[in-house]
Amino acid sequence: MTLFSMPTSRPGRALAATLVLAGLLPARARSAGPSPADRAIAAAEQKLAGNRPDAYVELATAFMRKSRESADPSYYARAAAALDRALALDSDDYDALRTRAWVLLGQHDFRAALAAAERARGLRPEDWWNYGTLADACVELGDYERAEVAAQRMLDLRPGLPAYTRAAFLRTVFGDRPGAIELLARAARAGSPRDPESLAWTLVYLGHEYFATGKLAAAAAAYTRALAVLPDHYLALGSLARVRAAEGRLDEAAALYRQAVARVPSPDLVSALGDVHAAAGQADEAEHEYALVDYMGQVAEATGTTYGRQLALFYADHDRRLPDALRLAEQEATMRGDIYTDDALAWALYKNGRPAPAARAAHRALRLGTEDALLEYHAGLIAAAAHHPRRAARHLRRALGLNPYFDLRQAPIARARLAALDAPARIVLGGKE
C-alpha cells in the first residue's frame, strides 16, 4: 500500500521496458550486478562527505527502496537513522520531514506517520508527495473519506504511478474493481523501468484484481509481466503460485512458492506452500511449513517486530494457537483501523468461539461495500455461528460467486458449508412441492 516512486523519465529505458513487456526483448535474467536500490545507496553514500542533510535524505530514500526490493524490514531502521542524521543537521529540513512520514508508514507507526504527513503538508501544501503519505496513513487508520480526498488531490497535482495506484486501491475497497483495473493499467503505463520494483508491484496488484474476480488467465499474464520486469520478484512468484494452485497444478505451485520463499520467507508465502502440500495430501510437508510459520511468530515476539495480521490469520485459518490469533488481532486493531484488520479480528474472534463481537467486526470489515471473497466467506461463517443461516448462505454464495478459487484451503470449506446450508432449504422446498 505504501507505494512511492521518485519522478523519473528516461525515454531509452522506457522504450526498452516497453519492448520487454511486449515480449520482443528478453528480460535480462538474474542480473548479477547491483540492483537499482543498491546503486541508489552507493550513489547516496558518495555524497555523505559533505555532511549535508539532503545527502542523508537521499540515503534514507535509497534504504526505503531497498527495503521494498528485498522485503527486508531492517532497512526501515536504517532509513530512520539516516533521517535522524539529516534532522540533526537541520531540524527544519523539509525533505527530511516529508520523507519521515514514509519511513514511519514502513515501520507501521501509522499515527506518527499521519502527524508527520500533516506537518509536511502544512509546510508545502502544493507538494504531491504529502498527499500520498497522508492517503496511506488514513487508509491504515481506517479514515477512508480523508484518504479519498488526499488521493484525489494527489491525482490532480501529479497524475502518475504513485497517484494511480493509490486511487486504484481506494476504488477497490469502495467496491469498484473494474475502475481499479483501469487505473492500474494506467499506472503500469506510467511506470518507469528505472524503478522496476514499483512497476512490478503495480503489475502484481493488477493481477490480484483479476484474481479477485476469478480471472485466472488474466491474473497469470499480469504476474508473468511482473516477472519480466523484475525477474524472481517474490511477490510475483508467490502470486503466480496461487494461480497455479487454483488451476490444480499443485506441483508447479509448490515449486513457485519454494522459489519465492527462498527469497523472502514471509508467513503468508510459507503458509500458502503448506496449504499446497496439504491439498496434495502431503500432510508431513504441510506440517513442516506450518511449523516454520509458528517459529516466525516466536521470532517476531522475541525481536519485538510483528507480522500481527498475517500471523493472526494463519493461526485462525489453520486452527492453531487460537488464543494467540486473537491476541495478535486485537493488538493489531489498536494500531490500525482498516477493513482488513477488522476482518482479521472478526475471523480470530469467530475461531475463538465469540460470534457476537465477531459479527460486529465482520460488519465493520464490509462497511465500504468491498467485493472481496475472503471478507464474504468470513462473514458467512460468522453469520452461521450467530444462527443467521440465510445471511450466512448469502455471504458464502457471494464469496464463491466473486472468486471460486479465493483460497486453496478455505474455498472447499465454503462450498461444503454452503451445500449444508442449502440442503435443508431444498428439503423444505421439496416438502412444499
Place this chain on the structure above:
Amino acid sequence: MKTASLTLAMTLLATVARAHPLGNFTVNRYAALRVERGAIGVHYVVDMAEIPTFQERKLIDANGDQTIDAAEQEAYVAGRVAELARNLTLTVDGAALALDADAHALEQPPGAGGLPTLRLEAWLSAPLDPTRGAVAFADRNFAGRPGWQEVVAEGSPGMAVTDSSVPRVDRSRALRAYPADQLQSPPQVTEARFRISPGATPAPAAGSASPVRIGAARFSDRMTELIATRAPLGPWLVFTSLLVAAALGALHALSPGHGKTVVGAYLVGTRGTARHALFLGLVVTATHTLGVYLLGILTLTASAYVVPERLFPWITAVSGLIVLAIGASLAASRLQTALAGHAGAHHHHADNHTHLHPQDHHHGHDHHAHAHLPPDGTPAGWRSLLALGVSGGLLPCPSALVVMLGAIALGRVAFGLLLIVAFSAGLAAVLTTVGLVLVYARHLFDRLPLDGRLARFAPVASALVISLAGLVIVAQAIAQMGV
C-alpha cells in the same frame, strides 16, 4: 564520505548480541580470497538469522527425530559445504578452478530470545598453476535472499593482487561483528575481479614485482608462525625460537640481495683482516637490529599516513646509494694507484668470475684474488668499513619487520625485539663467515706467484663490483616504487 563514515565506524563499531542485526530472515554471506603461490584459498562463511536457521534444521535433522546428533551434524556440514562450494565459481583467465573443502565448522550462536542462529564456515582452496592472470570469483548461493554480502581479496608475500574490484580488508570480521551504525549499509557484493602477479609483498599500490624476496617469503612466514602461536612461552620454547630466528637470519643472509657481494668484494679488495671481518659482522648486526626497530617505530607511528610497504623502496634506495658512493670512491682511488704502476706486486690468479648479478652471488667470490696492495694503498679503513656495515644492515628486511610488528600486535613486545636480535645475529654470522673465508682465502692466494697487470687492476674491478651492486640495489628500489 570516507572521513564521516570512518569516524562513525570507530565510535559505533560494536557487536549486537540480541536479535540478528540484519533482520531475522537474512542469510549473510562472506568470502575472503587469498592468493598464494600455487593456490587460491577461499574462507567462506554463511551466517543465517533465526528463521533460515529453522528452515535449515530440516536438512540437518536427517532422520527427522527432532534432535540433531553429532553424526547428523557432521554429515550435514560436509554435504552442505560441498553444495555451497559448487555455487562458487572461480576462474583464472576464464579457466575454471575446482574448489575443495579443506576444513569446515558449524556453530549455533544464540540470537533473538535465545533462539539459535547458524554459522557455517568453510575453508576452501583450489590449486593455481598460472602466476599471472585475471581472476574472477562469483558467489551464487542464496541468490536474491537479503543479507550482508561481502567479498574481499588479498595477496600474500609472493603473490600480489592488483586492480581488485573488492577491498582487501573486510568490514564484518568474517561476519562476527556487524557495524551497529545503521548508516553503514550492508555490502551487497557477490563478485570479485582482480589480477594476480608474482609480487614482493601485497602492496595495495600496483605491485611491481621485485624478484629479490621471492625465496625469502617462506622463511618469514615460518618466523611469523613462531610468534603467532598463542601458547604460553616456556623457556625451552623461547630458546628454540631464538635459535630458529638466528637460523632464519642466516638463511636470509644466504638468500640473494643481502650485501654479501659488497662485503666480500670490499674485504677482498682492501687489505681486510679477520678483525675487519668481525667488526663488519658486528656493525651489520647492530644496524640491522636498529634498522628494524626504527622501521617498526616509524611504521607504527606513520601507519596512519603511509603504507609500510611503501617505505621499503625508499630505505632500499638510500642504502643502495651509500653502497654506490663507497664503491665509486674506492674505484676512483684504486684506479689512480693502479695506473701509477707499482712494482713488487705479486701476481694473481685471474678473476674470470665477475658476476654482474648480485642475486647469483652465493659463492664464487673465492675466485677473487689480488695483489697485495701497495704500502701506500688504502687499507681497509675503519670508517668506510663502518659505512659499509651500516648500509649492509640497513638493507630493509620486511620479514624481520613483519615478525616484530606481529609480536607487538600479539602483546609480546620484548619477545619480538629479542627475536630480531637473534635474527640479526644469524644474518651477521653468515656475512662475517663469508668475510673470514675470503680473508683467509686471500692469504692462501697471496703465496701464489701470479703475474702483473691483472693483479694491479683486480682491486679496481672489485670496487667496480661494489658500485655495480649499489646501482642494482637502487634500480630495484626504483622498480619497487613503481616509477
